[in-house]
Structure formats: structure tokens, C-alpha cells
Amino acid sequence: MASRQPQQQNQAQGKVYQFKLVLLGESAVGKSSLVMRFVKDHFDEYRESTIGAAFLARSVQLEDDVTVKFEIWDTAGQERYKSLAPMYYRNANCAVVVYDITQPSSLEKAKAWVNELQRQADPNIVIALAGNKSDLEARRAVPTQTAKEYAEESGLLFFETSAKTDTNVTKLFDEIAKLMPRDQLADSSRGRNKGLNVRGGVDLDHQANANGCAC
């Protein structure tokens, strides 16, 4: 399990593997909130909708000598940005497709993204389905079993998460990290350790919005 320690720089030992991860899903399901929770351990009750896409990075240590660095593209869910998505999922090694457990239509949208990824993305892409806002149990409209069965049939990892209460967020990314092939060494494993933080560090050097804005 990755820890929540603040930045600890340049303590990388052993091998560092690097993967591109993309988040997809309807607007307002909580994609940015999941990333913010994972990368900064922070939650905003009122988050502005993403414009274009945002890029962040975080490394997690799986075992004593293995670190997985995620380069995360958080895409905008609004319909007007839909055509940009292939740019972000192209060459992605893994994807988190998010829906909101209080909005059945968001699961339908998530299924459409899964179909698109399975048709158009890298055939080896690892896909996780995340039913977010699990803290809103009283307003649940998507039964866990319905989503779980769909995920099993479609070969997806499945978690119900809450960015708000920090439920299953680290686990979601950890389980993806464990499934990634050990075949893409990061630069730091080749001797250039600049900017890499291990055990939950935030790679602030790489934190920028695709439009050039801070996020």
C-alpha cells in the first residue's frame, strides 16, 4: 500500500517503471477529485470542471525495490471535449473509467468509454472501472452487483471509491500498478533521478494543465 507521506525526494532504490494512465468518464463523476486525492491527498467540495485535460504524476512503491510512476492524464468529461480523448488514451498503458453511483446514466457513459478503449486503445491496456461517490450511499442508484458483474464480464478491475472520504482511492491505483508489466523503465532507473519522488511523493515538476494553467 502506498503511503501518504509528503514529498520525499530522490530516495529511489531499485527499479522505477513508468506508465501513462488516463481517466475517462462523464462530467462531474469525480475524475479530477480522484486524482487530487491520490496525488495531493486533498478534496475540494466545489471543483471547477476540467478544461481540455490536466496532467499530474505520482509514484508508488510496490515492494522495497520496485516503484511505479504514473503519468496521469485527467480528461475533461464535458461533451464538447469528447473529440480530444483519443489524444490522451492513445499509447495509454492503463485507464480508470469513472461513473457516479448516484447517476445510472454515468455508468452507461462509462460503458461507452470502455467499448471505445477496447476497440481503439492499446490492446494490452489495463482498464479499471471506478464507481465514485460511494459516500453518498443514501442516494445510490447503481447497485454494486450490477457494476461488478459488468466489470467481470468485460475484464475490468472494479472498485467503488470516494474521493471525499478517501475510500479505495489508493487501492484503485495500487491494484493497477500491480498489474502493469515490468517493461517500461523510467529515466530515473537509467540514472537520471531528477524530480522523482517515491512512496507517495508528488511530482510537482510535472504538474500542469494541458492548457498551460496550474491545476
Ligand SMILES: Nc1nc2c(ncn2[C@@H]2O[C@H](COP(=O)(O)OP(=O)(O)OP(=O)(O)O)[C@@H](O)[C@H]2O)c(=O)[nH]1
Ligand atoms: N460526495 C462526493 N462528491 C464528490 C466525490 N468526488 C467528487 N465529488 C464532487 O463532484 C463534483 C465534480 O467533481 P470533479 O472531480 O470536478 O468531476 P470530474 O469528473 O473531474 O468533472 P469534469 O472535469 O467536468 O469532467 C465536485 O463538486 C466534487 O466535489 C465523492 O467521492 N463524493
